[in-house]
Amino acid sequence: MDGMPASIPHRLTTLVARGPEPLVFDLAAGDRCRIVDPEGRQPGLLFASQALGLTELGEGEEAELAAAARAALGARGVDVLKLTGFRLFAADAEPGAETAFEAAADAVVALVPAGGAMTPDEQTPPTELKVEIATRAPATGLAPAPLAEPKLDLRIKAATAEAYRVKAGDYIQIIDVDGKQCSDFLAFDAAALERGKEFGLDPTVTRTLMGTANPGPGLHSKYFDARMNPLVEIVRDTVGRHDAFLLACSSKYYEDMGYPGHDNCTDNFNRALAPYGIEKRAGWPAINFFYNTFVSPDDSIGMDEPWSRPGDYVLLRALTDLVCASSSCADDIDVANAWEPTDIHVRVYDASETFSRGIAHRMTPDAEPRLTRESGFHPRTSVLTRKFVEYRGFWLADCYSDEGPIAEYWACRERAAIMDLSPLRKFEVIGPDAEELMQLAVTRNMKKLAVGQVVYTAMCYDHGGMIDDGTVFRLGQQNFRWICGEDYCGVHLRELAAKHGLKAWVKTATDQLHNVGVQGPRSREILAEIVVTPAHQPSLNELKWFRFTVGRIAGIPVIVSRTGYTGELGYEVFCHPDQAPAVWDAIMAAGKPHGLTPLGLKALDMVRIEAGLAFSGYEFCDQTDPFEAGIGFAVPKEKTDPYVGAEALKRRRETPSRKLVGLDISGAEHVGHGDCVHVGRAQIGVITSATRSPILGKTIALARLDVTYAELGTAVEIGKLDGQQKRIPAVVVAFPHYDPTKSRVRAEATPAEEAKAPAASPDAVSSMEPRGAETRA
Structure with missing residues (x-):
């Protein structure tokens, strides 16, 4: 985005177009627009009311997508008869291909990634196109577009607070305009206030009833008052990190820090709520959205910069008529607002609007957020x-x-x-170097994988720690499908292909x-x-x-x-x-x-615990290798071609320090992920997963232990409380706990014949099949 005069402030806005729905956005005269095809092989159609110096569409080309784009622009009041269509990117475009142009005049533009529904045996998913707009508009202070027509559009200037009324059923959107800015929120039952009673959000009741420090979208989403009546519920949250009901900042906090007379949220709230007859307080217990506080292992409470980014928001729904108050926190003496208070924006939408429930999910820290979606x-x-x-x-x-x-x-x-x-994340890996890319990326030997075959494997970093596990489907000679749990796998595969100069495309097919x-x-x-x-x-x-x-x-x-x-x-x-x-x-x-x-x-x-199957974040992470995760069978010794992590895994295989084992646990007390495992006073491992097995009639676990104590029959103890005050006896056993020979999952006969047949030998398995477990991340 070069070429902008340095003296004119500008900001960069990033948008994502996901087909087949058109992405409609505005351009002002002088705006520079860059459109990127991150994954490659993704043509797009662009419609605008002015010439852009791009390749224009032919008559009748991509008629269905063009109609959708024209309809979307028509809904914005654009004269569709004056639109010009442009084609973006070739069908074989490289990953990261881009096109750029400057808007000669104000325009409303529609972008549609080409491509329709993909059948399961195809590898042609329509993927995202990324839009970056550098504009001469001010770099700060601009709220994102409203989610619907607002009933209330309220700007809360930095270091101030405002009160407002909300009707039952209406939605409240609290927006962090420029990012890293806390906003305290108060809500009171309006009908009770009219009777002279104050019933506001109660942190103790809410935590008790919801079983969580901060409710979020889903089943446990409500905030309650002292009568256990729900006042609001969370519908959307693009951050997921907020304060657990500490007091809003007060004059005492700043006095103790050496800043007497400093603006503070409590005094701002007292002034804003005075017209409603609400009694002043020395410190208001509030939901502090975007405030990044945490409880450390030593029980101390700490804070850091907020996780929120420009335009992040929380969407609530009022469950009764409310008097609400929101602040822009005044704290500029520490990291609470990244040292610089900025504006908060509040919008209220009518109860007749419909909004999906969701938490923002980002593939990588710099990716655009995507709200929780529903499966087909x-x-x-x-x-x-x-x-x-x-x-x-x-x-x-x-x-x-x-x-x-x-x-x-x-x-x-x-x-x-x-x-x-x-x-499960699905990635289509295609192109003349697809086999070479997969051979480089995973621990199994892709050259042995036949068309129509599936193999379970690990994907590792150079140091041997795991990125993910998953299955590879071979759909053709140079056609693979990688199914896993981690979005980042797609980024990793594309980076590998670019680094090694491989002609291969990695296309995201999760939504197809x-x-x-x-x-x-x-x-x-x-x-x-x-x-x-x-x-x-x-x-x-x-x-x-x-x-x-x-x-x-x-x-x-x-x-x-x-x-x-x-x-x-x-x-x-x-x-x-x-x-x-x-x-x-x-x-x-x-x-x-x-x-x-x-x-x-x-x-x-x-x-899955009974069957000894690994789970991401439990049995493995980027600090554990496949051997420590109990899936060493997925790292064959005979694979001689180089692959990511090969040298590290060779060292780790020869000198293991930890091993995944099974545990049989005495009694029926709860044991869970993260519980410490001891021999005497020393901790020698950790529980990765545990359950009460109905079919075995006992509590079982998977645990990662120091190899010194990983032999079958070793007696260990699971530490509860602080790990020392209470211990639960356990013994190291083989896993899987259930059907250790995998005779049931490998069954080749009908169920009636299986009952008569002897269990298959573990050695009678192809080298491409898992010997200990099959898994999903």
């Missing part, structure tokens, strides 16, 4: 439960209302269960491929009734462990893989999100005679 299966799962939790940017069911996690668990172990796994797991001893019978495959593809009954087939369910294109995360015979079914409800309906109808039951995250955690 959500229209079906949402009628079965309200117990949704935010998981990696998606809403997933924690459990289902009619059964609960224990019943769901038994359904998976004895019959069959269906679970939404759509948050949603999937359910169908797991349990009857899963084959259920899917065999409805999965239709062409003659050249394996039928469902022919599908071997860690293979996939292409077919249809109820006429809908699907890919079905024999993979899972439960330790049972099972499959995963991939389809386009638009067709997910119909796929769910077909599977549920076929599964009804077999007792097929929806399964949520709580039950899934139980079965």
Whole structure:
């Protein structure tokens, strides 16, 4: 963005266009616009009311996308008859390709990434286009566009506070205009105030009822008063880091710091609330949005710069008529507001508006935030439960209302269960150097992977710490699909390709491929009734462990893989999100005679711990290698081609310091992730995952221990309280705890035949198949 006069202040705005919906934005005369194709191979259409010096569209070209863009601009009052369309990027554009232009006059512009719905056996997902606008508008003080038509549009200047009324059902948006600025929030029951009673937000009641320091979007979203009546609920939160109900800053704080007479939020609130007859206080207990406080292990309370960035916000909904007050915190003597108080903006929207619930998810720290989204299966799962939790940017069911996690668990172990796994990240790796890129990026040998085969593997950093684990599907000679849990994998793969000069594209397909797991001893019978495959593809009954087939369910294109995360015979079914409800309906109808039951995250955690399956952030992180995560089988010695982390992993294999083990735990007391493991006074490890196993009738755990104490039969203790006052005896055992030979998940016979057959030897497994576990991150 060179060329702007240094004397004229300007700011950079970043937007993201995600197809097929048009992104509409404004340009002022003199604005410089840069459009980037981060992943490559993503054409786009741009419509504007002026010539931009770009390649114009031909007559009738991309008619459907053009119609959508014209309609979006028409809704903004633009004369669509005067629009000119421009084509951006070639079909084989390199990652990071860009085009730039300067607006000669004010304009409203629409950008649409080209491409439609992708079938599961294709690798052509429409991906994002990034827009950067350098404008001569002031660099600070500009609030983002409203979410809807505001009823109230209130600017709270730095170091001040304002009071305002909100009707029941209306929405309150509190915006950090320039970033890193705290805003205290108070709310009172308006009807009670009219009766001379003050009932405002109560931190103790809220924490007790919600079981969290700060409620967030989802099931536990409400803030209560002392009567246990809810006053507001959180609908959206783009930050997720706020103060846990400390006092708003007061005159005493500044006096104690040596600044008598300093502006403060408490005095500002007292003045703003005086017209409502609210009694003054020396310090107001408030929700302090964007204030970054924390409790250290020694129980001290600390603070740091806020996490909020320009335009970040919290959206609340009033649950009764309210008198509210918001501040822009006056603190300029420490890091609370990054040393420089700035403005806060408040908007109120009518109760008739509809806003999705969500928490902002960022792929990388500099990425644009994306609110929690619903999977393609959500229209079906949402009628079965309200117990949704935010998981990696998606809403997933924690459990289902009619059964609960224990019943769901038994359904998976004895019959069959269906679970939404759509948050798994999917990346299409294509191009003449696709195999070389994957060979470089993961620990398994991609040269041994056949078309139609799947392999579980690890992806590591140079030091041997894990980025993620996941599965690689080989769809063609130079066509791979990497399925994992971490968004950053796509960035990492693209950086590797650029660093090594490889001609390969890594395209994000997460929003084009949603999937359910169908797991349990009857899963084959259920899917065999409805999965239709062409003659050249394996039928469902022919599908071997860690293979996939292409077919249809109820006429809908699907890919079905024999993979899972439960330790049972099972499959995963991939389809386009638009067709997910119909796929769910077909599977549920076929599964009804077999007792097929929806399964949520709580039950899934139980079965995966029993089966010894690794979970990101628990069994592994960037400080643990695959051996310490219990998946050393995914690092074959025979792979001689260089790959990221190879030298470090060779050293770590030869000189291990920690090992993942199983533990059998005495009694039924709760044991959880992070509990310390001791021999005598010394801590020698940590619990990574634990559960009470229904089928084994005991508490079991996975733990990472010093190799000195990792031998089978070693007696250890799990420390509770401070690790020293209370101990729970345990013993080191082999894992998986359940079905250690993997005879159930590897079953090649029908369920009736399985019951008569001897367990398969662990050595009778292909070198491309997992010997200890199969997993999902």
